[in-house]
Amino acid sequence: MLAETAVARERSLVMIDEAGGGTDPAQGAALARALLEKLLENGARVVSTTHCMQLKNWAVEDDRTEIAAMEYRKGRPTFRLTRNAIGESHAIETARRLKLPADMIDRAEALLSEDQRSLLQLQRKAEQLEKDLQARLASAEEREAEATSKAEKLKKDLEETQDKAEYLKELEGDLLRKQEFQRTQLLEEHEMRLKAHEDRLGDILSGLNGGEAQSDSRVKIVGHAMEELRLERDEAADDAAKAKAAARAVPGALAADAKLSIGDPVVVLARTSWYGFKGRVVTQIQGVPGMPARVKIRLGSGNMLELLITELGKGRPPRTAAEQKQIAKKQAAANTRDYSMSQW
Secondary structure (H helix, E strand, C coil), X not given: CXXXXXXXXXXXEEEEXXXXXXXXXXXXXXXXXXXXXXXHHCCCEEEEECCCHHHHHHHHHCXXXXXXXXXXXXXXXXXXXXXXXXXXXXXXXXXXXXXXCHHHHHHHHHHCCHHHHHHHHHHHHHHHHHHHHHHHHHHHHHHHHHHHHHHHHHHHHHHHHHHHHHHXXXXXXXXXXXXXXXHHHHHHHHHHHHHHHHHHHHHHHHHHHHCCHHHCXXXXXXXXXXXXXXXXXXXXXXXHHHHHHXXXXXXXXXXXXXXXXXXXXXXXXXXXXXCCCEEEEEEEECCCCCCCCEEEXXXXXXXXXXXXXXXXXXXXXXXCHHHHHHHHHHHHHHCCCCCCHHHC
């Protein structure tokens, strides 16, 4: 090997198992170190295994070498190589695992030198520390996973809260727009009603100034000062109007002061295209005192009509089940013929 590496130099690879074994440990270690140094001087690449502590210590101190060890866990090999680690012998622990006699193992441990016993204790402490480290690492990983899960949940909750806040903001904007629209609409309606009142007041004032208020015989002006002027009905003229309306009443129609309830059946008596149609009262609108009320009705076809109460007649309420049964029985009897011989 020395001759070959002297020629091949860095192109050579030398692998040695337990260099310096088979002789006195001290002399064997010295010879092994000298051999390995010579191979390194020749430029060869060397892989060497050993249990000799002297060689291990030398490899740690020499810059040309790198140490590694096979990993053991709980006294068992894992067959993994650990770099930058000094391998320790596990003979005592392996003997215990193989269940050799306990007294013999205790005796062998007692025969070790002080340094070897200290090294064995350190080895056991290292294994225990490794167990504690693995347990702490597992606990840390579990806490990290839990923290990650909580962080993701918080992130999700925050996103949901932000979405809800945006939705509420949009909803608030819609409500504000609706309120503004309603306010504008109410203002417009108020202005329209105010203008109508102003126009009406203007018409009254114009009538007062031009003497046209007397065009309605049932209205008279009461008051002296402009602030006291008001319109009142002339009772005599009102009675005359009632009499005139009564004269025009439709035969069989309801009286002008009749009262109807929602849902009452009525029939149209006004000489219109709806004459004879039946319907039900939706609402009754009270008119000017002395004038017939107006009634809004819904016909059977679904159409809505608004007529004077004096244009409507009282309708017949729906027949009960017993009445309908009696009518059907009479109709059946009327349609039945007896063709027996007594009829011929």
